[in-house]
Amino acid sequence: MARDFRVGPSAPIFTLWFGLVRYGSLVARYRNAPLKYVLFVAELGSVSILSEREALDAIHTAIKSELPVREDLNDAVLARPDGTLSRSGGARFVDGAQHRAVLVVPSRISVDTTMYTSFTEFVAFLDRVLGAVAQVAPGRACRRLGLRYIDEIRVPGVTPGDVSQWRGWIDDALFPPVVERTSAGERDISGALDERREDGFGVRFTWHTGNGHLVDPEGPLIVPNPSDPSPYFALDTDSYWDARPGSEVLGLGDPALLERIRALHDPVEEYFEMSLTDRLRNEILQPVKT
Numbered sequence: 426m427a428r429d430f431r432v433g434p435s436a437p438i439f440t441l442w443f444g445l446v447r448y449g450s451l452v453a454r455y456r457n458a459p460l461k462y463v464l465f466v467a468e469l470g471s472v473s474i475l476s477e478r479e480a481l482d483a484i485h486t487a488i489k490s491e492l493p494v495r496e497d498l499n500d501a502v503l504a505r506p507d508g509t510l511s512r513s514g515g516a517r518f519v520d521g522a523q524h525r526a527v528l529v530v531p532s533r534i535s536v537d538t539t540m541y542t543s544f545t546e547f548v549a550f551l552d553r554v555l556g557a558v559a560q561v562a563p564g565r566a567c568r569r570l571g572l573r574y575i576d577e578i579r580v581p582g583v584t585p586g587d588v589s590q591w592r593g594w595i596d597d598a599l600f601p602p603v604v605e606r607t608s609a610g611e612r613d614i615s616g617a618l619d620e621r622r623e624d625g626f627g628v629r630f631t632w633h634t635g636n637g638h639l640v641d642p643e644g645p646l647i648v649p650n651p652s653d654p655s656p657y658f659a660l661d662t663d664s665y666w667d668a669r670p671g672s673e674v675l676g677l678g679d680p681a682l683l684e685r686i687r688a689l690h691d692p693v694e695e696y697f698e699m700s701l702t703d704r705l706r707n708e709i710l711q712p713v714k715t
Contacts, residue, residue: 455710459576459660461640461648464537465551465686468569469677472562475531476514480561484529485518487557491550492518492527523647527554534558539646544690552683559678566674567682571665572689576697577639577657580709585636585656586611594705595658599632620692625672628692629663632700662696664689 474480478497485495496517515530524540536554541547559565583590592600599616615633639659642651666685668674675682706712 455706455712457710459578459710460541460574461577462537462539462573462575462646463541463547464535464571464573465547466569466571466573467534467555467567468571469532469534469565469567472531472565474562475529475558481516481529483561484557485516487560488518488527488554491553492520492525494519494521498530522649523644524649525550526646529558537646539640539648544687548683548686551686555677555682563678564676566668566676568668568674569665570685570689571663572686572693573661573663574693574697575640576660577652578660578705578709579652579655579657580705583656586613588612588614588634590656591634591658594702594709596700596702599700623669625667625669626688627665627667628696629665630696631661633659635659660697660700662693664692 469475481497485492496519498513498515498517513530513532515528517526517528519526522540525538526536528535534555536551538547578595580591580594588600599614601614601616613634615631617629617631619627619629621627634656636656637654638648638651639657639661640648642648666689675685701710
């Protein structure tokens with residue numbers, strides 16, 4: 426299958442590689458999937474009822490069987506998309522194993538997890554969470570949606586600071602020409618791609634090498650079966666939709682909201698698959714035969 430994955434001043438931002446299974450699962454596709462963390466965020470207008478105890482009680486009652494632990498927030502500090510900070514009340518609901526959490530505050534609903542099985546299961550969980558919030562705040566506008574995946578790729582024998590060892594495992598397009606420069610010192614690489622569309626959809630895809638862990642295995646959410654600290658190649662994909670003048674803004678409880686969330690997932694798989702070599706797939710990730 427032809428693909429175009431060039432990076433550089435004269436290259437296109439990205440020509441996406443289509444043909445992947447829609448709504449599939451990277452975890453289900455590979456025995457040793459490198460996915461460590463998934464985050465969904467819905468940014469709202471200020472919905473004051475989501476800081477009231479009675480509303481938070483009703484939301485928790487609806488999802489308590491899955492997220493029994495509750496942490497009330499009286500003065501949470503939140504980062505807005507524009508980089509500014511705000512303070513808010515609300516609540517955080519967590520499962521007993523500390524692998525999944527939901528944050529509800531007047532300006533945001535977020536769901537994050539370190540125990541991810543499939544996108545189908547994750548969307549079903551989002552449906553239950555958003556449905557619970559919609560019961561107390563129906564129709565409130567979602568002005569921004571985001572879906573972020575963080576992968577830590579590891580291969581045996583790689584030593585810290587030797588970028589050239591990732592050659593053959595990661596697609597060459599992620600290696601800038603300066604990597605070929607001879608150097609006696611340790612080095613790491615990083616890069617970023619931003620893709621924005623007129624309909625409000627966009628992706629920010631970043632990558633870098635590092636050593637240890639990018640996602641802290643000890644929390645705030647616990648990473649099950651964490652890898653030993655070692656060199657990694659990180660892929661961080663943030664797929665999002667922003668409300669723009671003239672675009673259709675969907676409210677909580679609208680069935681079309683889930684379809685928009687599903688649309689965010691397609692680029693995540695595309696960017697991930699385009700970053701890998703067949704050697705990494707076959708020798709490390711090990712595809713599941715169907």
